[in-house]
Amino acid sequence: MTKLTLGSHPYMLGFEQLERLVERTSKSDLTGYPPFNIEQSGDNAYRITLAVAGFAEDDLSVTVEDRQLIIRGRQTDVEDERIFLHRGIAARQFQKAFVLADGVEVAGAAMENGLLHVDLNRTPPESIVKTVKINRK
Incomplete structure (x- = not known):
């Protein structure tokens, strides 16, 4: 078979x-870094939420490239005189990519309490009926 x-x-x-x-x-x-959620926020709306504690808005970029939503984070290392006894907060860069279906567009992005929210809207396709003429050969 x-x-x-x-x-x-x-x-x-x-x-x-x-x-x-x-x-x-x-x-x-x-399952990688940073952790994220995907939720349906309406009949034709979705929200991707990433936990980006420690990142400023300027450290993040949200782009759409060839039907892929790409979220990147890059923190700038501030050289100062701090001495860490324990460093458990990761200051690493990341990239998350999500493939978007036709008709799904990014509606906006917002930061709130260490979370980056990216809202998506889907435009339902129009129902099209087309009659094809049969030609004689």
């Missing part, structure tokens, strides 16, 4: 790109 993949199913045409996206995202690390 042959295993059918999404791109090779006979009734699903043109979904090869979706199969590549699923393969690419399955290789990404969902």
